[in-house]
Amino acid sequence: MFDDKVRELPTLRWAMVGGGKGSQIGYAHRCGATRDGLFRLVAGAFDIDPQRGREFGVKLGVLPERCYDNYQTMFALESKRDDGINVVSIATPNSTHYEITKCALLAGIHVVCEKPVTFTLKEAEELKAIAKDHGLILGVMYGYSGFQMVHQARSLVQNNLLGEIRVINMQFAHGFHSQEVELNDPGAKWRMNPNISGPTYVLGDIGTHAFYLGQLITGLAVKKLCCSRQSFVKSRAPLEDNAHVMMHFENGAVGMLWASAVNAGSMHQQKIRVVGEKASIEWWDERPNQLIYEEQGKPSQVLERGMGYLDSHDDAISSDRIGAGHAEGFFESWANVYARFAVVINAANANDWQTVNATWFPDVDAGIEGVRWLERCVESADNDEKWVAYRE
Amino acid sequence: MFDDKVRELPTLRWAMVGGGKGSQIGYAHRCGATRDGLFRLVAGAFDIDPQRGREFGVKLGVLPERCYDNYQTMFALESKRDDGINVVSIATPNSTHYEITKCALLAGIHVVCEKPVTFTLKEAEELKAIAKDHGLILGVMYGYSGFQMVHQARSLVQNNLLGEIRVINMQFAHGFHSQEVELNDPGAKWRMNPNISGPTYVLGDIGTHAFYLGQLITGLAVKKLCCSRQSFVKSRAPLEDNAHVMMHFENGAVGMLWASAVNAGSMHQQKIRVVGEKASIEWWDERPNQLIYEEQGKPSQVLERGMGYLDSHDDAISSDRIGAGHAEGFFESWANVYARFAVVINAANANDWQTVNATWFPDVDAGIEGVRWLERCVESADNDEKWVAYRE
Amino acid sequence: MFDDKVRELPTLRWAMVGGGKGSQIGYAHRCGATRDGLFRLVAGAFDIDPQRGREFGVKLGVLPERCYDNYQTMFALESKRDDGINVVSIATPNSTHYEITKCALLAGIHVVCEKPVTFTLKEAEELKAIAKDHGLILGVMYGYSGFQMVHQARSLVQNNLLGEIRVINMQFAHGFHSQEVELNDPGAKWRMNPNISGPTYVLGDIGTHAFYLGQLITGLAVKKLCCSRQSFVKSRAPLEDNAHVMMHFENGAVGMLWASAVNAGSMHQQKIRVVGEKASIEWWDERPNQLIYEEQGKPSQVLERGMGYLDSHDDAISSDRIGAGHAEGFFESWANVYARFAVVINAANANDWQTVNATWFPDVDAGIEGVRWLERCVESADNDEKWVAYRE
Amino acid sequence: MFDDKVRELPTLRWAMVGGGKGSQIGYAHRCGATRDGLFRLVAGAFDIDPQRGREFGVKLGVLPERCYDNYQTMFALESKRDDGINVVSIATPNSTHYEITKCALLAGIHVVCEKPVTFTLKEAEELKAIAKDHGLILGVMYGYSGFQMVHQARSLVQNNLLGEIRVINMQFAHGFHSQEVELNDPGAKWRMNPNISGPTYVLGDIGTHAFYLGQLITGLAVKKLCCSRQSFVKSRAPLEDNAHVMMHFENGAVGMLWASAVNAGSMHQQKIRVVGEKASIEWWDERPNQLIYEEQGKPSQVLERGMGYLDSHDDAISSDRIGAGHAEGFFESWANVYARFAVVINAANANDWQTVNATWFPDVDAGIEGVRWLERCVESADNDEKWVAYRE
Numbered sequence A, B, C, D: 001m002f003d004d005k006v007r008e009l010p011t012l013r014w015a016m017v018g019g020g021k022g023s024q025i026g027y028a029h030r031c032g033a034t035r036d037g038l039f040r041l042v043a044g045a046f047d048i049d050p051q052r053g054r055e056f057g058v059k060l061g062v063l064p065e066r067c068y069d070n071y072q073t074m075f076a077l078e079s080k081r082d083d084g085i086n087v088v089s090i091a092t093p094n095s096t097h098y099e100i101t102k103c104a105l106l107a108g109i110h111v112v113c114e115k116p117v118t119f120t121l122k123e124a125e126e127l128k129a130i131a132k133d134h135g136l137i138l139g140v141m142y143g144y145s146g147f148q149m150v151h152q153a154r155s156l157v158q159n160n161l162l163g164e165i166r167v168i169n170m171q172f173a174h175g176f177h178s179q180e181v182e183l184n185d186p187g188a189k190w191r192m193n194p195n196i197s198g199p200t201y202v203l204g205d206i207g208t209h210a211f212y213l214g215q216l217i218t219g220l221a222v223k224k225l226c227c228s229r230q231s232f233v234k235s236r237a238p239l240e241d242n243a244h245v246m247m248h249f250e251n252g253a254v255g256m257l258w259a260s261a262v263n264a265g266s267m268h269q270q271k272i273r274v275v276g277e278k279a280s281i282e283w284w285d286e287r288p289n290q291l292i293y294e295e296q297g298k299p300s301q302v303l304e305r306g307m308g309y310l311d312s313h314d315d316a317i318s319s320d321r322i323g324a325g326h327a328e329g330f331f332e333s334w335a336n337v338y339a340r341f342a343v344v345i346n347a348a349n350a351n352d353w354q355t356v357n358a359t360w361f362p363d364v365d366a367g368i369e370g371v372r373w374l375e376r377c378v379e380s381a382d383n384d385e386k387w388v389a390y391r392e
């Protein structure tokens, strides 16, 4: 069990920017990071409103003097303390990711940044370079990537049980924004604003999750793509609330991705199906403990988390917190990702780059590919939905 | 119950071309047509091999002298008999549909033709004109269109329970041809041969079914499309064994269709999901007695065939043969379609065109749209997968 | 494919008693019997109302003179005709089964009787003896027993893939009679009347189906049982609309059966789960093309009708009418059972008792066990729900 | 959201007895208790092996001097400290629960005890009395009772949406002990030993969970029951690895419970179905975010955690940690239960018994009923499976 090994690691001193009171994803970060005692929350600039942020931080057990008015102050002061933070998680709206991440890295602090990591590819590459120069980890919070069955899927592909990959179909399509709910929902509102959200809405907000899972499982590079996006709620233009993307991959495989916030009645429907010449696999985030494995000509199989037949040599697969049959969920996935961050941050602190390189975690390259994919989708969608090459 | 009314209709004298011993779909035609006593099989040219066809016909109870060597002779002789056939079903490989249908119509015989009805749009339009001139019915065997829950879906759309339609996603993607099985399977072999199959394989073989269901349910016209097709088993080129089609519809809706014969491990996965501004519906041909209806913000509902809450004023919905709960299947769908054919053929015989026009059945226009869609898909796929307008 | 072989058989001249206009199950008999050309409907006493029965029969294509006023006349006259009926199906309310069956057998006519075959064990044994004396087949219409995946389940048990059987849980529990619907539904009304229905309602009406499937799949004899039955709609007393039965089997296995007509909201929920020391199987009549096979410590498998991995040496399993993936249903199951009746009746006619004995079909012994089980259930339920030995 | 309110509560000083290194359920307690900052682990007697327990505790961040050799010492010393523990969770094998709980209560410490709370009813009643005398909370860790959809089920029953309850079917039936795995699995081994496990194995180990959920949802008292239990792996006798229990409830409802550890291939299959005169509900612990709600004559509905249509006035239902659609799981359920314990313990500390009484939590009465039910099951099973009255 992965956790047993990582539990020996030193606890990291951890801060958050954003994720304040009432925020959507702050709680998930705190649950994920602290779950195994690997991160201890000791500082924060939790809120755009400093006062509210401080009150919130204190309730979380952070010392008042380490609840900062803004991230700049926090990074400046913390980086001078002996017991200053090692790592910060950034859970603010998209437009701020680049600046905050850069500021943290320049202060010598490891970063876990929310997705999408920046608005442009250029910015993302720049952050990567800074992180590298300073010997720092820059992780990106693809929170679904900690599910064990996603890694089992990846392992089946890597062990060639599917044969050559032919088709990758991905989707993340909920219905919660079928109507103009942003009128009364600030958490939705900024997502429809290109200044804050960036050049996309559903593609960057949720499509990028499904895309990353497809990438993580198959490892296949996109060759070209064609994207069509719509603003079914008109006031959302130019940002889309629905998009279809057709893709060709370098190895000759093809695929589709459907991202939507207007898929009325659907909860999430994040599903990844990978079809190989011998078998297919399918994973669904609402039934995350199961993985369908279908060998052509054989009965379809339902693989279950925690079972002995899984590829248990892979830490990511065997990170069970409770026996098979019990429903693990979203928060365990996040904790698994954070455990990986702890491994690589501790390794980086020890200058052990071999471990960093040998350890899977959603790294800055994953973030860069996410941004590249969004850029290409927009380029296609906004140019008569023509096909565009994925790399220049 | 629909059946009660139609059972009063005179029995039609019916013949088949093709559908002989060992054929894939001949049995379905015979089951569907004879199920309710509306068609009686009295003649046939069942096989490319006349001797085998005759033996087979006799076993089916057809008089030896009405088991013909070929369709030309059959149409010529039967059209002269007082008790000659009223209608013929054509269940031969695709390349022959046009000729045989034309020959039958010119002999004054109603036709139920397999899909795709012709290779080209021009031919399909020609057949339509001939049928019209002769006052004959030309039906196309979209066999899945008889499922009651498909009609319930259509009714929900028509009654505006979904609101404006936004997204139509369709798929029919099995895995039976993941390998080059045609080497030992004649029924698969001709499908990979453009001379017999026509300009497409999976698009015309199965994609067209899902497309028709989408059309039937929503009634929305395609505006433009972009198609990507592949021959994952190389020897199948130029015919595709996998295709993705992106579509825009006239009302602003968008959609995707995935057709595949290499979706390893999948049985059928023919699924239609229609998303409206208020609700979505989803139907799956492997669970045909259920229809998912999901109103945004309400619990997802599972509608069941045979229940009192369905739109029972619609004949097509209330054609139950057995109470709710019992699994009806593929053959009941075919029988429902054939019952509709019986209605319109009898009406045409009585020169009652009002009934013909008021009755839903998969007609030649459905066949024409199927061929048009295939032409456009090929045009797109074979021109760098560019977008093409649906109508010239 | 089973059908190919049986299609060579001579067509049997067939009649019905009951199953008239508006009856619940008459259509299923006609569909099942005539589906493969093995039975031709040539006579009938279709209705308690002779006039209505005659009109109905004529519409079905039966000659007016062979639409009889009552079964007595029919058996008397038909048994004298050269082209008289070979076999009759009895689809009347339960109270009449014994008399009608006896009358038919004494007239030298094979019988397919609806379940439950009689009210008492004694009567059932008597019918068996008469059939035997006259060299006649007496089949019982357990219509779910023709589903191919039920036979695959049986084959898995017989081939010891489950190991020793430990638990057999069965249920058939719908909700259609949650309220006192019999006030306005004659087809429900007689079922609540002990004079017509017999000593039980749901146990005999539906529980017996699930019980038979359990018996068919496992072949295990009941040793003792304990039954609790209720009349949740009070006016139904003494007949039950809900019952639970606990059973011990001769080999040490145990089991439960739940039969209900007040399982609000449920369609059928007829499910059979058989647990062995190595693996379990589960079948559900609303998803009849699938069989779950779960080997302990391995991924759960979904077996699909029509696939090459099934035990195709067994005729009952390989009776596909259409390729895998297409939904077969209730009517195919009935046709499969009737095809078996055709095999054994033709064999009996040819005095080939070896074939009769070697062929599986739901025979009078199945009917007898059904009645015995009902007798024991009532004995237990009506004696303080005590345990009773299954055989005296 | 429940959590927001409870997060204001003072953090409780918490200890564990048992739940040491490699234990099955210790991690779940720690996750559940600490999840919301309501409990802080400050002491423990984690292991039967004091040295191993101390090492383990220190790794968890407990001061070495508060890692005690045994619970007696812990309670004695901690109860004297100003900053001594407020509450202890007991996660040791069953045989020790009574002694440890009693010892803790007598030392004035609140207790969360694992189930079954004692071996005998008498002991359980005694513990209740002691708790009451000392003004202490005695909670029982029915960990599945924190799932929000279980409380939605309860609310639907209480709001009479089902009408009078008629049938309650419960099961918890996994297959992990189909073979004699206890030979190599100490965590399984003690469960088969009556001296440690108590008078039952599967009934007390898992059946009691399903029984409690049934009780929690319906609130119906058992009137009489009949139990049959088996030791399919012979060496387990007299303890059962499979059991069926038939029950009558005071209001006239009936029910079944199936508990098994030999249900080969099954993961958990903990399911509760409650049937009322108007509607049924069904919940499954492997899909815990969904609740099926089936009104007779209407489409079946799937209710989802987190949605606005749920009974959000009920704290237990609205304790979402993340938006609807995301999979919450087992650990959230435990955290929800522990949050309730925090509420009542804090209330008890403040002498606010009104809050204690108004707050749902799995209390000692739930534990007592669990033990009573086990006693009655054994009484029945070991006396020829006769019916026994639930209360004397």
Ligand SMILES: NC(=O)c1ccc[n+]([C@@H]2O[C@H](COP(=O)([O-])OP(=O)(O)OC[C@H]3O[C@@H](n4cnc5c(N)ncnc54)[C@H](O)[C@@H]3O)[C@@H](O)[C@H]2O)c1
Pocket: A017, A018, A019, A020, A021, A022, A023, A024, A025, A026, A045, A046, A047, A048, A049, A070, A071, A091, A092, A093, A094, A096, A114, A115, A116, A141, A142, A143, A144, A186, A187, A190, A205
């Ligand atoms: N990985 C996932 O599954 C997932 C899910 C949801 C959101 N996200 C991402 O997380 C980020 C936050 O999304 P959210 O939905 O939680 O947003 P939110 O609007 O609910 O919360 C944003 C929080 O950031 C704070 N904030 C804003 N600007 C700040 C600043 N300059 N300094 C300090 N705090 C600041 C706000 O006060 C608020 O507390 C986004 O980038 C989003 O894409 C990821």
Ligand SMILES: NC(=O)c1ccc[n+]([C@@H]2O[C@H](COP(=O)([O-])OP(=O)(O)OC[C@H]3O[C@@H](n4cnc5c(N)ncnc54)[C@H](O)[C@@H]3O)[C@@H](O)[C@H]2O)c1
Pocket: B017, B018, B019, B020, B021, B022, B023, B024, B025, B026, B045, B046, B047, B048, B049, B070, B071, B091, B092, B093, B094, B096, B114, B115, B116, B141, B142, B143, B186, B187, B190, B205
């Ligand atoms: N609607 C559906 O669901 C469905 C399913 C399968 C096939 N089809 C269509 O049905 C048609 C037949 O397909 P199939 O799979 O049954 O093919 P098949 O190869 O299995 O059978 C074709 C039959 O036609 C006979 N035949 C060929 N040429 C003939 C001729 N000139 N005259 C008389 N008989 C001739 C053959 O002898 C054979 O019996 C195709 O157009 C196919 O697209 C439709």
Ligand SMILES: NC(=O)c1ccc[n+]([C@@H]2O[C@H](COP(=O)([O-])OP(=O)(O)OC[C@H]3O[C@@H](n4cnc5c(N)ncnc54)[C@H](O)[C@@H]3O)[C@@H](O)[C@H]2O)c1
Pocket: C017, C018, C019, C020, C021, C022, C023, C024, C025, C026, C045, C046, C047, C048, C049, C070, C071, C091, C092, C093, C094, C096, C114, C115, C116, C141, C142, C143, C144, C186, C187, C190, C205
């Ligand atoms: N195998 C199954 O799945 C299944 C399903 C439903 C019914 N059944 C059984 O079938 C039998 C009939 O049930 P039903 O629901 O169709 O009943 P029903 O009341 O709907 O129909 C009974 C029919 O029998 C006719 N009839 C009655 N007495 C007659 C007589 N003496 N002579 C001629 N005709 C007579 C009636 O006129 C009517 O047409 C019952 O025994 C029932 O248990 C079996």
Ligand SMILES: NC(=O)c1ccc[n+]([C@@H]2O[C@H](COP(=O)([O-])OP(=O)(O)OC[C@H]3O[C@@H](n4cnc5c(N)ncnc54)[C@H](O)[C@@H]3O)[C@@H](O)[C@H]2O)c1
Pocket: D017, D018, D019, D020, D021, D022, D023, D024, D025, D026, D045, D046, D047, D048, D049, D070, D071, D091, D092, D093, D094, D096, D114, D115, D116, D141, D142, D143, D144, D186, D187, D190, D205
């Ligand atoms: N609520 C649930 O879902 C659930 C699940 C599993 C177990 N349980 C219950 O939890 C309890 C523990 O079960 P488990 O599977 O974790 O057992 P386990 O055998 O895996 O672990 C027992 C732990 O208790 C320790 N221990 C034993 N005696 C002790 C003593 N006298 N003092 C201190 N520590 C002692 C052991 O060293 C070990 O760490 C049982 O009562 C069981 O019924 C409940």
